[in-house]
Amino acid sequence: MLKDITLGQFFPGKSIVHRLDPRTKILLLIIYIVALFLAKSWCSYGLVLLFLIAVTCLGRIPFKAMTRGLKPMLVFIIFTAVLNLFYTKSGTKLLDWWIFEIWSDGIITAFFMVMRIMMLICGTFLMTYTTSPIALTDALERLMNPLKKLHVPVHELAMMMSIALRFIPTLIEETDKIISAQKARGADFETGSLMRRAKALIPILVPLFVSAFRRADELATAMECRCYHGGEGRTRLKVLRYAGRDWVAFLVGALLLAGVIVLRRLGL
Amino acid sequence: MTPIIQTEKLSFTYPASEGRLALPVFENLDLEIAEGSFTAIIGPNGCGKSTLAKHFNAVLLPSGGKVWVSGMDTSDEELLLEIRRQIGMVFQNPDNQIVANVVEEDVAFAPENLGVPSPEIRKRVDDALKTVGMYEYREHAPHLLSGGQKQRIAIAGVLAMQPRCIVLDEPTAMLDPRGRDEVVSTITQLNREQGITVVLITHHMREAVHADRIIVMHKGGILTDGSPRKVFSQVELLRKAGLDVPQTTDLLYSLRNAGWDLPLEALTVEECAEAIAAAIQIEN
Numbered sequence: 001m002l003k004d005i006t007l008g009q010f011f012p013g014k015s016i017v018h019r020l021d022p023r024t025k026i027l028l029l030i031i032y033i034v035a036l037f038l039a040k041s042w043c044s045y046g047l048v049l050l051f052l053i054a055v056t057c058l059g060r061i062p063f064k065a066m067t068r069g070l071k072p073m074l075v076f077i078i079f080t081a082v083l084n085l086f087y088t089k090s091g092t093k094l095l096d097w098w099i100f101e102i103w104s105d106g107i108i109t110a111f112f113m114v115m116r117i118m119m120l121i122c123g124t125f126l127m128t129y130t131t132s133p134i135a136l137t138d139a140l141e142r143l144m145n146p147l148k149k150l151h152v153p154v155h156e157l158a159m160m161m162s163i164a165l166r167f168i169p170t171l172i173e174e175t176d177k178i179i180s181a182q183k184a185r186g187a188d189f190e191t192g193s194l195m196r197r198a199k200a201l202i203p204i205l206v207p208l209f210v211s212a213f214r215r216a217d218e219l220a221t222a223m224e225c226r227c228y229h230g231g232e233g234r235t236r237l238k239v240l241r242y243a244g245r246d247w248v249a250f251l252v253g254a255l256l257l258a259g260v261i262v263l264r265r266l267g268l
Numbered sequence: 269m270t271p272i273i274q275t276e277k278l279s280f281t282y283p284a285s286e287g288r289l290a291l292p293v294f295e296n297l298d299l300e301i302a303e304g305s306f307t308a309i310i311g312p313n314g315c316g317k318s319t320l321a322k323h324f325n326a327v328l329l330p331s332g333g334k335v336w337v338s339g340m341d342t343s344d345e346e347l348l349l350e351i352r353r354q355i356g357m358v359f360q361n362p363d364n365q366i367v368a369n370v371v372e373e374d375v376a377f378a379p380e381n382l383g384v385p386s387p388e389i390r391k392r393v394d395d396a397l398k399t400v401g402m403y404e405y406r407e408h409a410p411h412l413l414s415g416g417q418k419q420r421i422a423i424a425g426v427l428a429m430q431p432r433c434i435v436l437d438e439p440t441a442m443l444d445p446r447g448r449d450e451v452v453s454t455i456t457q458l459n460r461e462q463g464i465t466v467v468l469i470t471h472h473m474r475e476a477v478h479a480d481r482i483i484v485m486h487k488g489g490i491l492t493d494g495s496p497r498k499v500f501s502q503v504e505l506l507r508k509a510g511l512d513v514p515q516t517t518d519l520l521y522s523l524r525n526a527g528w529d530l531p532l533e534a535l536t537v538e539e540c541a542e543a544i545a546a547a548i549q550i551e552n
Contacts, residue, residue, distance in 0.1 A: 132369075133369070134373070162367075166367065166369050166410075166411075170363050170411055215363070215364045218361060218365070219364050222367075223377075224327065225356070226377055226426070227349050227353055227381040227382050227429065228377070229381065235379075235383050235384060235386060236380055236386060237379075237380060237386060238373075239386050
């Protein structure tokens, strides 16, 4: 029952988007988000959308996967649309019924807001679809490296994240086993009130936590036995290096941002 | 030649904790492990064999006496990394000693910690994976592998430190018979072909047979110590300590008690069969 939890939704592949340095992808995502929030008009939204579609095609990510990512956010998107639709009161009045008023600008603002949220989600998903969680952790560690000067435990945070990712499948397997074991003893997780069902989870959570702590203890010993002594003086098997394609990607990102800013200045 | 591991009057007591008295595990233990040897340490549960193993690479420090690793005192904190690099440690549960999401990243963990340059790490990882026969799996996720394969990855992870000695603490206890064979043959091959000192802690007599020296521990002391033939022929002593003997020895022992004139020193099935055949011929 827990087997279908997928993590980070990574689609392994060999496309140019997959092969980009994960740091490039994080920085590009930030540029993309800034551009998206600067966009104000049809033209600029079009430009950002074009970029999104181009990257999706380059990464060979099926459009279905992108729309699937939007589904859980549907309620939120509709809520935003409705709010903007009724609360913008400029332009020409199109409808006036009871307490509801719809103005022409309301429709446009609502549409832009919906587009903005959807494109924001799609952009983020695009990064997690094309980058393995471990590469992302690695990139975050490298990007946040300057924060070490401010005594932020960057290496420790990254190590914690990657160990958490490593142990998720193991713990899921363990949870499955505990559930089966408790069911075999007659535990009932599927019937009764919400309160009852929540209480039924206690015999699953207690052994799970106990075993997780035991694992953590053993793992710590094993890591020490393999000479782990923090991030100091540590080297890496795979060193992240910017390649030609990363500079091209940065150039494209800069052009996108410049384009949006120019369009904004021109008032288009 | 200095032994790779030497304990001198080693004593260890688990400190008293709430509701529990201080528990001495062993006292005045003297032990030497020769470089290049394959030593098995056997003993019933709770005899202190895992605690002893943890003293070999300074995971635990002695409460009394000394432990020397190639002449280095394990209580010297300056030498900690070098001691741990020389004495690799493999534990029982393969899941709890694999750190990374990808096999090769995990094997690279120790050399990364030691600050080995990247090209050299790549070479060490590839060599270690080839040695344990897991090279084709280098890009796999460890949680999808079998227990025996995971344990071999753990061994490769230790090999990448280029240790002089590997201590394995019941590495096969959680494996199925096939995984057990994979691990034991890997260990034996490491000892024979690469000359790495192996200390195998186990309670499977069948695995101890591969060693060239067996140390039997009982109640925190050494009960007997010697070659597998010598140790396993002391059937009564082992039984008293609550230990099994290999099936072949068991059979020969029963036959001897029934009045047959048989040696007790046959370890493999073939040797045992030959000994019985010879005895039958004499009888006829």
